[in-house]
Amino acid sequence: MSTIELRNVHKKMGRHNSLEIEKLSVRSPIILGLLGPNGAGKSTLLKLISGCVSSFDGIIEINGLDIKERRESAIKDLGSLIENPNFYQFVSGYQLLRFIGQIRKESNRMDEEVHKTLKKLGLSNKGRNQLHTYSTGEIKRLSLGAAIIGDPNIILLDEPSDNLDIFGELVFEDLIRDISIGEEKIIIIASHDIEMLEKLCNEVIIIIDGNIEGTLKIDGDENRKIITLDKNIEANSALNQKYEVRENTIRIEIKEEKELIEAIQESADLGYKIVNVKNESLLEKKYLEILKIKGMSILQSID
Amino acid sequence: MFFELRKITQFLTINFWNSRAFTFMAFLTIFISILMFILTFFDFNSIIGTFVQSGGLVINVPNQLREASFNFIWGNIFIYIPILASAFFAAGAISQELEQKTIYQLLSLPISKEIILLGKILSSFFATGLIVSLFILTQFISYVITFHSFPDLNFLTYYLLALLITFSDVAMGIAVSTFFSKSANASIAYLIIYIVAMDIISLIFSSTGINPLLIKANADRIVYRVFMNIDPYVLYYGGSLSPAPFWEIIYSIEILLAYTGCFLFIAYISFFRRGIVK
Numbered sequence: 001m002s003t004i005e006l007r008n009v010h011k012k013m014g015r016h017n018s019l020e021i022e023k024l025s026v027r028s029p030i031i032l033g034l035l036g037p038n039g040a041g042k043s044t045l046l047k048l049i050s051g052c053v054s055s056f057d058g059i060i061e062i063n064g065l066d067i068k069e070r071r072e073s074a075i076k077d078l079g080s081l082i083e084n085p086n087f088y089q090f091v092s093g094y095q096l097l098r099f100i101g102q103i104r105k106e107s108n109r110m111d112e113e114v115h116k117t118l119k120k121l122g123l124s125n126k127g128r129n130q131l132h133t134y135s136t137g138e139i140k141r142l143s144l145g146a147a148i149i150g151d152p153n154i155i156l157l158d159e160p161s162d163n164l165d166i167f168g169e170l171v172f173e174d175l176i177r178d179i180s181i182g183e184e185k186i187i188i189i190a191s192h193d194i195e196m197l198e199k200l201c202n203e204v205i206i207i208i209d210g211n212i213e214g215t216l217k218i219d220g221d222e223n224r225k226i227i228t229l230d231k232n233i234e235a236n237s238a239l240n241q242k243y244e245v246r247e248n249t250i251r252i253e254i255k256e257e258k259e260l261i262e263a264i265q266e267s268a269d270l271g272y273k274i275v276n277v278k279n280e281s282l283l284e285k286k287y288l289e290i291l292k293i294k295g296m297s298i299l300q301s302i303d
Numbered sequence: 304m305f306f307e308l309r310k311i312t313q314f315l316t317i318n319f320w321n322s323r324a325f326t327f328m329a330f331l332t333i334f335i336s337i338l339m340f341i342l343t344f345f346d347f348n349s350i351i352g353t354f355v356q357s358g359g360l361v362i363n364v365p366n367q368l369r370e371a372s373f374n375f376i377w378g379n380i381f382i383y384i385p386i387l388a389s390a391f392f393a394a395g396a397i398s399q400e401l402e403q404k405t406i407y408q409l410l411s412l413p414i415s416k417e418i419i420l421l422g423k424i425l426s427s428f429f430a431t432g433l434i435v436s437l438f439i440l441t442q443f444i445s446y447v448i449t450f451h452s453f454p455d456l457n458f459l460t461y462y463l464l465a466l467l468i469t470f471s472d473v474a475m476g477i478a479v480s481t482f483f484s485k486s487a488n489a490s491i492a493y494l495i496i497y498i499v500a501m502d503i504i505s506l507i508f509s510s511t512g513i514n515p516l517l518i519k520a521n522a523d524r525i526v527y528r529v530f531m532n533i534d535p536y537v538l539y540y541g542g543s544l545s546p547a548p549f550w551e552i553i554y555s556i557e558i559l560l561a562y563t564g565c566f567l568f569i570a571y572i573s574f575f576r577r578g579i580v581k
Contacts, residue, residue: 050410085404088403089322091318103309103311103413
């Protein structure tokens with residue numbers, strides 16, 4: 001089993017902010033999301049866990065090994081993608097993955113593994129090209145490959161879906177599902193993308209101003225729906241009395257599908273057009289509540 | 304440990320060798336070498352005549368002196384090659400990692416930071432050393448064409464000193480590099496320290512009676528003083544048309560080694576103290 005433990009961790013970020021984590025314990029198997037505004041400390045937390053930063057107070061243990069005292073052994077089984085690297089421009093994708101794979105794991109089948117990874121990433125035909133010929137999205141996919149090559153059990157991904165087109169996003173989601181199935185892995189994903197975090201993660205931690213403000217288990221509850229209408233619902237409307245209404249949306253908890261159909265039918269009968277129907281995001285709801293308490297807006301968080 | 308060092312050095316060296324900077328530097332070195340060949344092959348007699356006249360000696364120059372002055376002239380130009388190549392390869396070595404954010408990739412690998420730093424130093428040295436060797440190879444070929452014979456043992460001393468100077472330039476470049484997060488700034492700072500600051504300090508030393516050979520830029524010039532013991536930049540310790548005596552070579556080597564050690568120490572401290580998170 002893989003473990004990550006943080007105790008009383010304090011790290012200054014810039015002049016005024018600092019990351020403060022009293023206790024955080026992560027055990028496999030888990031896909032853990034980190035959600036928070038820019039500058040909240042998500043990347044700093046990943047840099048600390050990955051061993052990039054040694055100047056901090058507190059204790060970080062990876063698989064029981066103190067990262068300050070036994071850094072190399074502690075991060076032996078860890079792969080990461082941090083800060084959208086541009087990579088080395090004049091080596092090929094194959095050379096990059098092979099180098100990282102060989103450092104991470106001694107294996108005489110590394111060539112085979114590199115080819116397999118390039119194939120998974122949809123980069124088989126570009127494997128021998130130098131990296132300056134890759135597009136931004138291809139570099140991003142390759143950097144995901146760099147995080148998973150050598151099959152590490154702990155994988156840290158910082159904004160992995162940034163710069164990915166729809167094909168890249170699908171490749172990424174498949175990749176995460178593929179490497180997490182049936183294995184004792186810890187995958188930590190820091191992202192702004194609430195939808196992606198909800199789709200992939202078992203649990204999400206919300207970080208704001210360097211502090212953990214909340215943790216939410218993603219249990220896949222699809223019983224809360226949001227029906228969006230074409231205009232704001234009138235105050236004296238029958239919908240107002242029956243459902244939870246907010247501006248042009250109806251929020252409804254359903255036990256059976258027919259309750260949803262009934263609400264849609266009632267809205268249509270009252271002359272409203274249905275714009276869309278989607279599951280209510282508990283994560284989004286909780287995140288917005290926390291931001292509101294902190295006096296921030298969602299726009300501030302993703303600026 | 305050696306496996307990791309070999310792998311990281313090999314990987315970073317390939318990245319250097321395939322880079323446009325390396326191609327540009329190799330092209331520049333070949334271009335300078337061709338100019339030097341034209342200068343020394345076609346105009347050699349007139350140059351040596353002028354040179355000797357200014358020294359107040361007879362124009363009828365013995366062969367041994369002709370050969371020494373040939374290498375001396377090439378050596379005078381050589382001195383700039385490792386400085387420029389290190390500005391490209393070593394001064395950007397760490398700063399570029401920060402600029403491109405590739406440092407996080409390296410630091411999250413299970414390799415010690417010492418190995419990462421050593422890998423950067425060695426790969427920069429291999430890239431710079433290859434450029435330096437290219438120049439010296441051209442000098443060797445030009446010598447053979449000009450004199451129809453091979454140079455004497457001083458040429459080997461010259462090459463070994465050239466490699467030592469290159470290593471110390473690389474160490475200085477890496478040390479400067481650890482203070483910057485933009486490679487262009489690091490390269491400019493390196494060149495300013497080398498070309499401007501060291502010359503000014505050298506003048507201050509000369510005027511105050513301190514041995515200017517203690518300045519690295521002056522100690523570097525031992526590389527061509529193995530042919531003729533004259534330094535056109537510093538006349539503090541006089542000069543002669545004979546090769547520099549053995550003790551002067553050893554003295555310069557000691558100074559260069561001391562500088563190299565200091566630069567490596569600075570690079571080590573700065574690389575380790577630097578908070579990567581900005």
